[in-house]
Amino acid sequence: MSSGLSTPLSQASTLIGSTELKDMLQADTSETFISSSVILEYYASKASSAIFLYDLARELGFGPTAKGLHQSSENNTYAVTFDVQSRAGAGLTLLGRLSEGTSSEAARALTAFTGPLGLAQMSPTLSLFPKPTSSSRVILQVPAASHIGSDLTLSPTLSSLNPFFGSVPESFAVLLSATPQEIADFTAISYTISQSHVVHIFDHWSAGRELSRKHTKSLTPSNPVFDTHTAFRKAGYDFFEYVGDAAATNVVIVLNSPLALSIKSVASVIPSFGAVIVKVLRPWDETALRKVVPTSVQSIHVLDHATSSTSFAPLFHDVLGGLSQSSSKSAPRVSSVRIDVPTLGQLLVSAQSLVGYLSSIIPINWFAPPQIPARNTKRIVFYSNPTTSLKDVPTISSQLYLTSPKLDAHLLQETDAFSKPGGTTRSTLIVGAAREAQSSIPIPFEVGQGPEVDALVILDASLLKSHDLFSSVKEGAPVLIVSPWNADEIISNLSSTNKENISLKRPHLLLLDTEGLSKELKDFSLEAPLVASSFLRLYLGQTATLETVTSLSKALFGKEINTLPVDQVARAAWDALKAVNIPVDGFPADEKFIPSKGFSFNTISPSPTNESTVTTIRSSPWLEAGKLLLFKEAFAPAPEPVTAGQYAQVSALRPDIAERRFLVTCTVNRRLTPLEYNRNVFHLEFDTSNTGLKYEIGEALGVHGWNDTQEVLDFCAWYGLNPGDVISIPVAGEPGKRHVRTIFQAFQQQIDIFGKPPKGFYEILSGHATAREDRMALRFISAAEGSSTFKKLSELETVTFADVLRKFPSARPPVEVLCEIVGDIKPRHYSIASAQSAVGDRVDLLVVTVDWVTPSGSPRYGQCTRYLAALKPGQKVTVSIKPSVMKLPPDNMQPIIMAGLGTGAAPFRAFMQHRALLASKKIPVGPMLYYFGSRHRSEEYLYGEEIEAFLQDGVITHAGLAFSRDEKRKVYIQHKMLQDGQMLSDMLGEKKGQRGVFYLCGPTWPVPDVFEAIVGALVEYDGLERSAAEQYIEDLKEEERYVLEVY
Missing domain, CATH: 3.40.50.920 (Rossmann fold)
Incomplete structure (x- = not known):
């Protein structure tokens, strides 16, 4: 990344180099921000002969800094580290080490990091330590944060240290620090005390991890020549x-x-x-x-x-x-x-x-309770998943505020490791005007003075369904949701609690699809900068302009990111931000209110701090599957609370999918085009009886398709996998739950091994390549310089994950890792071609098979259309429902104008069925115009017999059929619409007041021509100027009377 952006140093699982940290500590105080816990590790590494890292301290995030410093140092400048276990008598390890000290380690202390419980375990042995000297003394660094209760919530309580406080040997000094400045300074002081061993207890619940601008230079350790009183006096501190x-x-x-x-x-x-x-x-x-x-x-x-x-x-x-x-x-x-x-x-x-x-x-009688003065600060909260590419967004977005000398800004991150797989991180940024006298207040306490959040950024949209995110949000506050979902999908995934709070507080919901934007910009590493740019706009509020946001983005990232101008990134983020409309009356209450989960701070270091790899997916022989069958009481999932009417959700049915799933039965698979025709367009019918599946007219059916059986078996054989081995995969959003299946089932039904790999896959795969040429080639493709190669592979050759693995055979990640980096098969959505009001327990689809040949001659097939085309009557299919913009107008008398190309006819068949049903019941209905386009009438007049019947019955008032290849002069639907200008103007224009609704479904290419046809009709027959006609169509879009569903 070519920019001025630096990564803040805080407790993390990555090793930190000495040069980077030294530069940060010596940088100008107004331009750097760093956590005091990192400074503490740095001082300890520099002033110690060795560092013992007890497991209780490693769990709190300590170790990476010290290890990184030692690995990158020369001549043993920084202390060697040892990982040790906490147990009764743990202090004996340190006692033994003290007796082994050499003259070369003179004036350097022995340091140990442990937690409060670990110090309590050491307490009985501390009295055995020899009298401290400048060359033989122990410094115990104790982060004050302890797991409490059955939910393991972290607390700053010192209660576990009471036995130690009551029996501290005379040879020990005990220091307590609670602000970021004190933590750094008391660490330095502890290494200047020569007449005592030292126990330094510091706040790691808040202050030790807080990121903020360095206001003053920290003390640095000096030669150990002082007693405790002298060391504190020289540092400018008092005991009390x-x-x-x-x-x-x-x-x-x-x-x-x-x-x-x-x-x-x-x-x-x-x-x-x-x-x-x-x-x-x-x-x-x-x-x-x-x-x-x-x-x-x-x-x-x-x-x-x-x-x-x-x-x-x-x-x-x-x-x-x-x-x-x-x-x-x-x-x-x-x-x-x-x-x-x-x-x-x-x-x-x-x-x-x-x-x-x-x-x-305090025995004081107050006439009135004291008023706590409000602090004029803004509070911004980020919710993220610590395992995704967006995990660094809170820190990146906060950098301008943390480094500004005109602001007093603080950032604190807390992680809940148990409420969902991978954990959830809550980052709180507090921003206020800089003050001359700096006072330190724990961030959780400062937030508690005014619980309402000024702005909210949700980087993990799955939390909308499971967690309470809006209870602390101010009324009308901006909320940025980063997700590829559209507005309807966001709303459908809101939990009961979140719906209730949104209806009450009416926040300004904004949606940003960074995944789609990064794909358009051909660089998936841009997701975090895109969110950061949008956050700047969110923070500035109504004063934000594109110029201001671009200027601030340049201050944050420099002029370009991975050779892409920051102006382009800021513009893309600005244009892509969409509002999510909240109904005037709020959201209707759910039939069954299911409370959302709260947030519990129980983890500081969400990633393992050692070098071992923790894999959430694991493979095994049939033993594990056998346990599940033999001990169902222990392993069977509890009944799902989510229901659709009287039908419960089948818990074993793709439990990795958040949406409600249904198991339907294929009853009809009929080809609509002739066998000799080169395009296979087919009609499907599924029986939905006894499933609880309900759908509205115009909605889409998500089909969870399977990969081809033979291709899966071929891949397993080539990769050296036993298809019958068992693999255990965590269930998304359900902590502690896993679903177990064979490797064959996983690659056939869940893992998208024959899908298109993103650029990041090449980068991850390079780390598993053993051959140098494979590793260099993969790195090149994933870098900015390899963009053209990536584009060729992705867009021309349309390679799959399996193809890439075959192309670079030395890159063979274990199957557990492969499943994680490939990801799951996404459902493919098809417009429903039936109205449930007319067909009952049935859902119909209109599908065309997708197949092509690459420039190199390899055949390719659409994954889901291939699966659907091969369905036989009686086969079960997993499906879900997706909301759509294709909705019938509220008034049955409103005219409907439908324009469909090819399989775009699907939703209009549902429209026609419903209006025909109303007409059969003598309910008055308005006119329906149907424009349909395809290549040949004899081969692709889809549902032609039904259309002719609807015309004869008067359900369809007028049809404009355009078969482009049947005449010498190609005729398309826009030409038919030009011929019907008067009719279109009457139905859509203001003169007649019919309030007609226009729908277009199909490919994107005819959109401009159709737009021109309607504009022309309004100009010619409604008397509008062209600019007024164009604006009128924009107004129709806002009223949902000009609806496009194109692909």
């Missing part, structure tokens, strides 16, 4: 910090943590109140504590993190012991307050709850 009223009568004392920062942020609104924040717990300095507590204090409330109301309260005992020895005659009363995990969780996401809680423990 006091905030609040200088003449306070009530004071709380709390360990430095997100809770302490939250109390600090509200201290000013509580009268006669103050707070003491403990930043150094050991050595405990009673004199320093007495100095910071105002002499006016009457009551001191010590807040301890606790597991229950009766838990040991170590901080209370420290404070009580220190202040009870005070020489003052009127010593303040000291009381203990234990804050359990559920209470802590509530206090950290609501300022009002915190103030209310403090008021309950």
